[in-house]
Amino acid sequence: MLDDKRVRDDTPGCGSGLVFLDSAGSSLPPRIVTDTVIGHLRREAEIGGYRAASERLDDLAAVKTAIGALINAAPSSIALSDSATRSWADFFFSVPLGPGDRILISGAEYASNAIAALRRAAATGATVEQIPSDGSGQIDLEALAAMVDERVKLVSVLHVPTNGGLVNPAAEATRIAHSVGALVLLDACQSAGQLALDVVELGVDALSVTGRKWLRGPRGTGFLYLRPELAASMVPERLDLHSAEWSAPTEYTLAPDASRFEFWECDVAARLGLGAAVRYLLELGPDDVYEAVAARAEHLRKSLPEIDGVTVRDTGIRHNGIVSFTVDGVESVEVRDHLAAQDITVTVSHASSTLLDMSARGLGSVVRASPHCFVGFEELDRFVAAVAAL
Ligand SMILES: *Cc1c(COP(=O)(O)O)cnc(C)c1O
Numbered sequence: 001m002l003d004d005k006r007v008r009d010d011t012p013g014c015g016s017g018l019v020f021l022d023s024a025g026s027s028l029p030p031r032i033v034t035d036t037v038i039g040h041l042r043r044e045a046e047i048g049g050y051r052a053a054s055e056r057l058d059d060l061a062a063v064k065t066a067i068g069a070l071i072n073a074a075p076s077s078i079a080l081s082d083s084a085t086r087s088w089a090d091f092f093f094s095v096p097l098g099p100g101d102r103i104l105i106s107g108a109e110y111a112s113n114a115i116a117a118l119r120r121a122a123a124t125g126a127t128v129e130q131i132p133s134d135g136s137g138q139i140d141l142e143a144l145a146a147m148v149d150e151r152v153k154l155v156s157v158l159h160v161p162t163n164g165g166l167v168n169p170a171a172e173a174t175r176i177a178h179s180v181g182a183l184v185l186l187d188a189c190q191s192a193g194q195l196a197l198d199v200v201e202l203g204v205d206a207l208s209v210t211g212r213k214w215l216r217g218p219r220g221t222g223f224l225y226l227r228p229e230l231a232a233s234m235v236p237e238r239l240d241l242h243s244a245e246w247s248a249p250t251e252y253t254l255a256p257d258a259s260r261f262e263f264w265e266c267d268v269a270a271r272l273g274l275g276a277a278v279r280y281l282l283e284l285g286p287d288d289v290y291e292a293v294a295a296r297a298e299h300l301r302k303s304l305p306e307i308d309g310v311t312v313r314d315t316g317i318r319h320n321g322i323v324s325f326t327v328d329g330v331e332s333v334e335v336r337d338h339l340a341a342q343d344i345t346v347t348v349s350h351a352s353s354t355l356l357d358m359s360a361r362g363l364g365s366v367v368r369a370s371p372h373c374f375v376g377f378e379e380l381d382r383f384v385a386a387v388a389a390l
Pocket residue numbers: 082083084085086110112160161162187189190209210211222
């Protein structure tokens with residue numbers, strides 16, 4: 001069981017009267033994260049960025065160790081970046097593609113991934129196809145098995161969509177993709193920090209995550225996991241003197257591990273902050289945190305439908321901490337603004353973020369409530385009452 005009081009005491013944004021339901025957007029960090037970032041920025045101002053970083057080499061290495069412990073990966077299989085999109089694209093653009101090759105994307109695909117896929121298809125002559133969703137809204141595994149062949153080079157599996165509560169069967173989809181030799185890139189942006197992630201169990205070739213959402217890290221952070229067996233064969237589109245070494249006038253040698261997907265320059269303070277966020281999660285006990293998130297989302301999924309005119313829009317079989325809903329006769333942005341005026345933070349997910357899914361369901365937007373473990377049940381009830389009063 002999570003120590004609710006400790007979690008709230010550790011979160012400066014709690015207890016100021018704000019009901020914060022946007023951890024799927026950009027969460028409230030624990031105090032240690034903010035202190036770590038500010039502390040390092042101060043140190044850089046005192047002695048310069050290079051020396052400040054050299055004082056923290058062990059802590060910088062520990063960022064990947066902590067991430068590895070969270071997702072069951074070796075630190076050398078992690079490449080740090082400045083966003084999930086950057087990590088996703090870095091891997092995606094390194095997958096060799098040619099005319100007639102097929103890229104499969106999920107029905108819940110995130111806009112940035114779909115746009116990159118369309119761009120690459122136009123440049124290479126590959127095609128982009130959607131994996132059908134089943135009646136529940138998740139990836140249709142039978143349809144996926146029926147559509148794959150050896151021309152499929154990459155399957156993009158969206159673990160948890162940005163617009164709602166489903167969890168796609170990622171391990172099963174990966175097995176099917178691997179049966180024809182396709183690579184699997186998992187968008188775990190909305191699952192990392194709220195659901196257990198084990199890259200060995202999942203079997204994926206790569207996985208992308210952002211720092212600021214459920215992991216409660218700083219903005220401008222993210223990472224890529226690269227299956228160790230692939231580290232030697234995947235060549236990033238862009239290289240620098242960190243991802244490769246200029247070893248002779250006309251030669252360079254690629255870094256032997258996932259760091260070939262990193263550039264040398266980075267926001268060191270933010271990186272240390274990400275490490276602090278992941279270590280904090282490990283210290284709290286990830287399973288207890290995941291359980292606390294699930295209990296809060298379940299509370300909302302029970303309470304919201306009891307309000308006249310409110311429809312919970314979550315699909316899928318297995319659910320997660322994102323609860324999406326609409327209110328009859330009230331635009332989602334109006335719901336959001338009305339709640340904001342009462343110090344309740346939710347966000348709106350528009351159709352263009354998850355176009356395939358939202359079009360299939362005829363939805364223009366949904367209100368998204370994503371409570372993390374630091375949200376109290378009485379705060380959830382205050383939110384539900386405010387929706388009921390609309
Ligand atoms: C937020 C989000 C992303 C993008 O993350 P960034 O860090 O903003 O690049 C990708 N996929 C999903 C499902 C998301 O919700």
